[in-house]
Amino acid sequence: MTFATHQIRLAARPSGLPTPEVWDHTESEIEDPAEGTFVVAVRFVSLDPAMRGWMNEGRSYVPPVQIGEVMRAFAGGEVVATAHPDFAVGDLVTGLFGVQTYAVSDGRGVQKLAPDADLPTNLAVLGMPGMTAYFGLLDIGQPVEGQTVLVSGAAGAVGATVGQIAKLKGCRAVGVAGGPEKCRILTEDFGFDAAIDYKGDDLGVALKEKCPDRVDVYFDNVGGEVLDAALGRLARGARIVICGAVSQYNESSMRGPANYMALLVRRARMEGFVVFDYASRYADAAREMGGWMAEGKLKSVEDVVDGIETFPETLLKLFRGENMGKLCLRVAEA
Amino acid sequence: MTFATHQIRLAARPSGLPTPEVWDHTESEIEDPAEGTFVVAVRFVSLDPAMRGWMNEGRSYVPPVQIGEVMRAFAGGEVVATAHPDFAVGDLVTGLFGVQTYAVSDGRGVQKLAPDADLPTNLAVLGMPGMTAYFGLLDIGQPVEGQTVLVSGAAGAVGATVGQIAKLKGCRAVGVAGGPEKCRILTEDFGFDAAIDYKGDDLGVALKEKCPDRVDVYFDNVGGEVLDAALGRLARGARIVICGAVSQYNESSMRGPANYMALLVRRARMEGFVVFDYASRYADAAREMGGWMAEGKLKSVEDVVDGIETFPETLLKLFRGENMGKLCLRVAEA
Numbered sequence: 001m002t003f004a005t006h007q008i009r010l011a012a013r014p015s016g017l018p019t020p021e022v023w024d025h026t027e028s029e030i031e032d033p034a035e036g037t038f039v040v041a042v043r044f045v046s047l048d049p050a051m052r053g054w055m056n057e058g059r060s061y062v063p064p065v066q067i068g069e070v071m072r073a074f075a076g077g078e079v080v081a082t083a084h085p086d087f088a089v090g091d092l093v094t095g096l097f098g099v100q101t102y103a104v105s106d107g108r109g110v111q112k113l114a115p116d117a118d119l120p121t122n123l124a125v126l127g128m129p130g131m132t133a134y135f136g137l138l139d140i141g142q143p144v145e146g147q148t149v150l151v152s153g154a155a156g157a158v159g160a161t162v163g164q165i166a167k168l169k170g171c172r173a174v175g176v177a178g179g180p181e182k183c184r185i186l187t188e189d190f191g192f193d194a195a196i197d198y199k200g201d202d203l204g205v206a207l208k209e210k211c212p213d214r215v216d217v218y219f220d221n222v223g224g225e226v227l228d229a230a231l232g233r234l235a236r237g238a239r240i241v242i243c244g245a246v247s248q249y250n251e252s253s254m255r256g257p258a259n260y261m262a263l264l265v266r267r268a269r270m271e272g273f274v275v276f277d278y279a280s281r282y283a284d285a286a287r288e289m290g291g292w293m294a295e296g297k298l299k300s301v302e303d304v305v306d307g308i309e310t311f312p313e314t315l316l317k318l319f320r321g322e323n324m325g326k327l328c329l330r331v332a333e334a
Numbered sequence: 335m336t337f338a339t340h341q342i343r344l345a346a347r348p349s350g351l352p353t354p355e356v357w358d359h360t361e362s363e364i365e366d367p368a369e370g371t372f373v374v375a376v377r378f379v380s381l382d383p384a385m386r387g388w389m390n391e392g393r394s395y396v397p398p399v400q401i402g403e404v405m406r407a408f409a410g411g412e413v414v415a416t417a418h419p420d421f422a423v424g425d426l427v428t429g430l431f432g433v434q435t436y437a438v439s440d441g442r443g444v445q446k447l448a449p450d451a452d453l454p455t456n457l458a459v460l461g462m463p464g465m466t467a468y469f470g471l472l473d474i475g476q477p478v479e480g481q482t483v484l485v486s487g488a489a490g491a492v493g494a495t496v497g498q499i500a501k502l503k504g505c506r507a508v509g510v511a512g513g514p515e516k517c518r519i520l521t522e523d524f525g526f527d528a529a530i531d532y533k534g535d536d537l538g539v540a541l542k543e544k545c546p547d548r549v550d551v552y553f554d555n556v557g558g559e560v561l562d563a564a565l566g567r568l569a570r571g572a573r574i575v576i577c578g579a580v581s582q583y584n585e586s587s588m589r590g591p592a593n594y595m596a597l598l599v600r601r602a603r604m605e606g607f608v609v610f611d612y613a614s615r616y617a618d619a620a621r622e623m624g625g626w627m628a629e630g631k632l633k634s635v636e637d638v639v640d641g642i643e644t645f646p647e648t649l650l651k652l653f654r655g656e657n658m659g660k661l662c663l664r665v666a667e668a
Contacts, residue, residue: 256590
C-alpha cells in the first residue's frame, strides 16, 4: 500500500514575514513502513509562533529547518500502517509530524492518545501550548495566591491557558490582546479579571488601572513595547517569564527591553525556558490539566482552518494577531 | 564651637553627563550638635556610578536628590563633636554623609570602625562596593566551583571585587575593562584568569576565546553592547546579575539588550538587586571579606583624588572609565 502525501517544504529563508514564495508544495509517495516505523495520516497541523524562529539560519534551542526540508510542525493524526510494536493501526497520536498529509515516524517524541481523544485539544491545552503555559507559569513564574499575573498574547493558545491556570491558583489574571473582541472573550469566556487592548489602549494607563497592585508575574509572549510597559509596572520581587517575542520575529532587528533596569529597582528577574526540557513531566501536567478540563475549570479553544494547502497564508494569521486560541489546519481525509 | 563646612549641592538636573553647571558650592557653619546627634569631619568621599541615577527626577530604589540639597554620597570621617551616647569624639565612621566637609548625623546607617581602620578601604572592599560585589555575586549570581564568571566594569571597585571573590570560590574569572593597562592590572595584580579590552577587542571574538566554556555568571555593571555580547555567550542555565548600566546613565534613552531572547535559548535568567536590602548581613560579609584581606586573598584598590572642590570634575572620571578601583575624594583637614 502506498500513501500519496502532500508536503510543504521550506524553499528559502524569509526576511521579515514569511511570504508564499518561501514555501514549496511537493507530492510524494510513502511506501509500506520499514521495520520499527509507522505511517500517520495527519488530521490536524498545529501552527505556532515558534515556527518563525525555526525558519532562521543558525542554531537556536533546536536546529533550523533546512532548505528543502518539510516544515517542522506539531500535528495529530491516526496510524494507518505500522511495522512498529508499540503503535497499531487506528491509534491516535501527536508528534512532530511536519506540514504534510502523511508522515513516517519511528515513535520518538510521539504521544499515543486515548481512542476518544480530541486531536485539536491535544494540540492545544493538552499539547505543547498547554505544557508551555503550565511549566512556564508554575515553574518559572511561581505565582502565589493573591498575586497579579499579567500575560501577553493572551488570546493565543499559550496565553489563554496561562490566564486560566493563574485563576485556578487564586491569582488576579490580566491579559493583553489585540482588539476589543478578544478582550471581551478573555474576560467573559476565560475568566480573566481584566484585559488590555494593546491596539486601542494606552498601555501605561491601562496597566495602572488593571493592575492596581502592580505585576508579580509577567508571562511574555510578545516582547517589544508590551514588555517595556510591563517592566514599568513590576511589583517588588516580580518574575518575568520569557516565552516568546512574536512582535519581533519578523523584524529585521530585535528590540531589546529598554526598561530592563526595572529589574534592579524592583529586585525582579527575567527568565527564559524551553518547554522541551519538561518532557519527563508532560504526562503529569496533562493529567492535571485534563482534570481541570473535566471539572469545567479550564477551556481549550481552537481556531481551525481547512486545508493543508492554506498553510502559507494561514501561518500569517499568527503574526497579524488574527487567531483566537490554538491555530490549526484541518487536513482533508484522502 | 562651630565648623565651617564646604558643601556641594545639586543645582539643576543634568541631561547627559553632569557638567559643572549642575553643581553649587556653598559654605555654612555647623554649631554644636543637638542632643542625639554628632558632627563628622569628612575625610574621604566615595564617588559611585549610582550617583548619576540619584540625580534624576522620579523615584527609583531611593528618592532622588532634590534641587538645592547637598549631593548624597557615602563618606568616611572622624567624629569631632558629639551629643550622641553611642559616638565619641575620635570615632572613625562611614555613612551617607554627603559631599561636604562636615556633616551632622543622628547615627542612622552609620558604621563605627575600629580605631586603626583604613577609611578608603572601608569605602571600597569593606564598604558599599564590596557589599555590592559580595551579595550580587554570591546571592544572585550563585557561582559554582569550576564555572566561568564574567564581570564588566572589572577595573571598578565593584568589578575588581567580584572577580576576586569568583576566584576565591574556585571559578574562572574574566573581566571586561577599558584599555590594555587596566586589563594588565586585572590579570597581573587581581588574579583574573583573563581580561577583555572593550575599547580595543572585538567583544564577540574575545568572549569566545576568553570564555571557552561560555559564561555561567555575568555580573553586569555597564549595560549596552557589553551586555548584548555577554548574552550571546551564555552557558545553559546562566545567571546575569544586573548591578548597574554605567554606559547608559548619561544617554538620552536607554538601550535595551537586543539579545535578551538568549535567556530563552540558554534557559538563563537576568536578575536585579539593591545592596541596601542586605543591610542586616553587612557585618557578616565585612567579617568574611576582612578575613580574606588579612590572608592576602582579596585586595582593595582606591583611586584617590585630592580636594572636595574637584568633585564635579572627578565624578566625570567614572563615566569616562578613567578610574582604577574605588574613586574617592580626599578632603583636606581644616
